[in-house]
């Protein structure tokens with residue numbers, strides 16, 4: 008049975024096995040853009056996995072080289088680390104469903120936020136989109152992929168492209184239009200949004216008439 | 226813009242996915258560890274009192290204990306200081322006001338030891354604890370509040386806590402972010418990847434959730450399906466498949482089985498001793514992607530007497546007709562022609578490939594969805610669009626007329642249109658020329 012084969016592959020990998028899974032709040036593109044401190048195209052350089060001190064699970068720091076900063080104070084060419092729970096190290100595995108998994112040589116569009124001095128992906132998997140060049144046109148197509156942890160190198164040719172592609176340039180133009188217009192989404196509470204950002208979001212939405220007074224009672 | 230959700234297809238990287246439905250790697254509680262004792266942080270999620278939250282936690286645990294044949298039992302062991310952490314492998318706990326990433330409502334870490342358990346033919350690590358954290362930010366509502374017309378902005382605490390406990394018991398998501406999820410049963414499952422405000426549809430585990438928990442803890446059933454013609458489950462309509470129940474599921478506790486082939490045909494009920502359980506033919510006459518459901522009816526003391534369990538293979542069979550390619554084009558000026566793919570995609574993914582061929586020269590073949598051709602001069606050319614899929618392939622020819630002027634503006638030509646098997650495209654303002662491909 009095929010499924011059993013996959014499961015047995017999983018078992019070879021695992022010795023200690025914490026796993027994390029979430030319930031997500033789906034975020035609109037305009038919310039991802041608004042909430043993020045940094046929006047950029049980036050190349051994935053490397054992953055390093057560490058055991059969180061005093062904790063029983065692993066986390067991965069992914070080094071990204073920014074190739075095109077769309078929002079934020081970083082510059083093209085900057086290198087930064089993004090933290091996410093989960094990883095694989097010496098036979099130990101922490102699996103995290105819905106978390107972004109990066110693979111070296113992967114090209115990505117990322118929406119990042121700063122939390123306690125470290126970069127994280129907004130909305131976990133929601134804020135990471137993979138770019139794959141379309142054969143024949145050279146245009147970048149957006150895809151969501153679920154590569155296995157520990158993959159040494161991302162191979163764009165191995166990705167099965169959607170029949171009807173969604174092009175990066177189209178999403179980029181929406182993001183850029185938002186930024187040029189200082190667009191403020193209609194307010195709603197975004198889970199986990201740091202308090203100072205939530206306060207700024209409320210104030211901006213009130214100014215633009217995009218705040219329902221009932222949020223005051225939440 | 227707005228409200229353009231970022232919906233992107235998940236490419237079919239089957240070999241990258243390590244199983245499905247279960248948390249990976251799979252883990253389950255040992256039945257000898259029942260009841261599962263859990264602790265609750267001395268705090269409450271925003272919008273609810275501590276008592277309301279604790280009561281709903283009892284209900285959300287009971288949601289899983291109450292599934293037919295579920296051996297799961299739970300007991301609230303007490304309260305603890307509210308210190309959100311995923312690091313308690315020694316204690317199952319629920320805490321509030323976490324500091325998780327933006328956009329995360331709640332999360333559960335499930336700790337497991339390296340002990341291995343077997344159930345229903347699958348292997349699981351033995352779960353030792355789960356740690357659930359509700360994120361800071363959102364306000365939560367009781368079922369009464371969420372179901373009321375006055376509900377505003379809050380999330381169902383029952384639904385989200387049931388979901389997170391489901392993770393703690395070993396379930397993954399019915400569908401994940403970015404993954405196509407055409408089956409309403411999976412979309413409405415408690416274990417769907419996300420939740421919406423004022424939505425109580427997922428408060429109670431649905432049949433997909435129940436089947437999932439039964440496959441880990443209870444009585445599960447499964448089946449095989451194959452098309453004798455293709456040795457797979459994808460092919461050309463009309464398409465005949467053979468379904469069968471493997472021997473390991475033809476067991477004493479099942480008294481009868483019922484097939485639902487998902488195409489509106491009559492249900493087929495078979496007794497447990499019917500030889501057709503080893504192979505039953507069914508023919509799908511029309512194009513479609515069909516979900517097959519096998520329900521097993523049984524009688525078992527551990528399930529409280531009569532029970533039923535089922536296995537649903539979503540989209541198990543894809544029967545396709547040949548694709549119907551069609552296209553339009555736009556003269557963009559300067560001898561540039563943009564192809565517009567107007568082929569009906571259909572609802573079933575029966576087109577898997579497009580190919581554009583210029584003037585019958587296969588070496589010019591492009592597999593782009595909508596290529597652009599840049600010619601060196603005006604002229605008339607034949608474009609062939611070939612569409613292929615499991616149901617076969619079809620081609621359509623279009624005659625395009627390349628112009629210096631674009632279709633828009635005062636010297637506009639018309640937009641060409643072709644149809645299947647018809648080379649009848651009409652365009653104006655043509656001058657002949659050579660071709661080069663834009664890359």
Ligand SMILES: [Zn+2]
Pocket residue numbers: 028029030031388392398416417418
């Ligand atoms: Zn989840």
